[in-house]
Amino acid sequence: MRTHGLIGLLIILLLSACSGGESTPGLSEVTSKEWTDIEASAEDTTVRLFMWGGDEGINQYIDDWVSPRLAENHNVTLERVPMNTGEILQKLQTEKQAGKTEGTIDIVWINAENFKNAKENELLAGSFVDSLPNFNDYYQTDDPAFQTDFGTDVDGMEAPWGKVQFVFHYDAAKVDNPPSSFEELKAWTAENPGKFTYPNADDFTGNAFLRHILYAQAESPSAIYDQPLDEEAISETADDTWKYLNEMEPSLWRSGDHYPNTLTELDRLYSQGEVWMTMGYNEARAESLIDEGVFPETTRSFVMDPGSIGNTHFLSIPFNSTNQAGALTAINFMLSPEAQLAKLKPNYWGENTPISIEKLPEDMKEKFQSVERGESVLSQQELEESFLPESEAAYVDWMKEQWFNEVVQN
Missing domain, CATH: 3.40.190.10 (Periplasmic binding protein-like II)
Incomplete structure (x- = not known):
């Protein structure tokens, strides 16, 4: 009887573990819902964005512009957690190996070899960009820059957040x-x-x-x-x-x-x-450093033949995010014309945008085109x-x- 009792207890524990693992729906299940339902599920939740924190202008953009507006417009609290990307992936890898299905990271800022490693080691939740209204409405969805990341197929597993040029x-x-x-x-x-x-x-x-x-x-x-x-x-x-x-x-x-x-x-x-x-990287990064008195006011920029390497950077969702609806809502907001316009202006980040200007409404198109990026920034024609x-x-x-x-x- 004691043996049978132990077996029964093990069965109960196994069933509990299985049901616990299914308590967080898969990403495909979440993205199959209507967008309004996804946003409703995100309300009154916290989204944790893990990202490199070595640039104060970028940090201020997240903390002073994105976070308060995400809270006001969607009732979502965004917590920025500074950490080097390699350390983020190591954390996810450790959690993957330990079978930890409920993690602490909802969004990760990523690209290049870090994306390649994350994809190959199955550290990401899956494909989601096609479910984002702002991506479909305002981005050239078939742009090759969004299809591959340093030669690795994106497969919809990361959303284009910005583009930079060296x-x-x-x-x-x-x-x-x-x-x-x-x-x-x-x-x-x-x-x-x-x-x-x-x-x-x-x-x-x-x-x-x-x-x-x-x-x-x-x-x-x-x-x-x-x-x-x-x-x-x-x-x-x-x-x-x-x-x-x-x-x-x-x-x-x-x-x-x-x-x-x-x-x-x-x-x-x-x-x-x-x-x-x-x-x-980031052709406009000197502007904020000049304003802060770090770089001399006489700082200017240049590129050399045969050219200047540029790339796109992305936002993705880890495999064990416990707030996928919140992550989707936050990413969609950060891809919005309003958020991209604020990111383009030199007073915070001053970074170029992957958004398709021609797909914007006329009033928003004029706002993008009228942004003065600063004297240290090369012309868009020279960069292109x-x-x-x-x-x-x-x-x-x-x-x-x-x-x-x-x-x-x-």
Whole structure:
């Protein structure tokens, strides 16, 4: 009898565990509902947005603009939780391995190799973008930039939140004519020793700078971004890249003995006048730093031949979000014309938008077109003419390893 009692107790526990796992509906079940029902389910709930928190302008946009309006319009409380994306994915991976079906993350800001890793490890809830009214109404839904993310098929698992383009910043009070090509950059660095450097390859920005060099050394940039990584096929281009970087190294800040670990460190060197250039994704990021007195007022930006890499970044929903309706409502709101317009203005973030201006109502179209992004921001025409797509995500990790072997240890 005691044995039977133990077996019965185990059966009850197993059934309880199964029913507990089914208490949170799957994402497809939620997205199959009418949108008004999804929004109604989201009311009076809290949505936790985990995202990189290293930019105060971005943080202020979320905290001071998005959160209060989401609460006012939808009765949804948005909590921003700052955390590096790699740490977010590690947290989700640990929870996945532990079978934790009720997590603490409802939305994650993601793209590139982080999206690839999350998708491959089944850390995301599934496809949802087709259910978002604002995506369908105001975005070019078949835009290739929304279909792949650094070469990984999106499959509707992340919603386009913004797009950025890589630019270089310089102090016009110290630099009369910035370089127009990467060959000119190397020559400028030799003529101005110690006044240029770049973050190391582990840093997102530093890695992108190095991929620009790879593009520049190729017969054409498309030989890199149109092809999957094939180390043998690009060996000559890679050799030219390491040669370029090693030849430049003695002229870098501290003669290349130390590379900034982060973009924040490089920005600090620039703000203190130790170097005369910095760089980064987001063509308008200097505006808020100028306003805050971090960057000199004479900061301007430039791009170089053969072009400037740009990409789209996204919002996604983790596999164990306990508030999928809230997450959908918040993401849809952040894709709205009103939220995108506020994000475009330089007083918060100043970032470009993936929204299709031509699909907007006339009054909203005029508001977008009248935004003054700031004196340090290049014209939209110059940015569009210089735009280069990202290569597949595999190049990021390859660059980290090879740069260390071929440049740091050389």
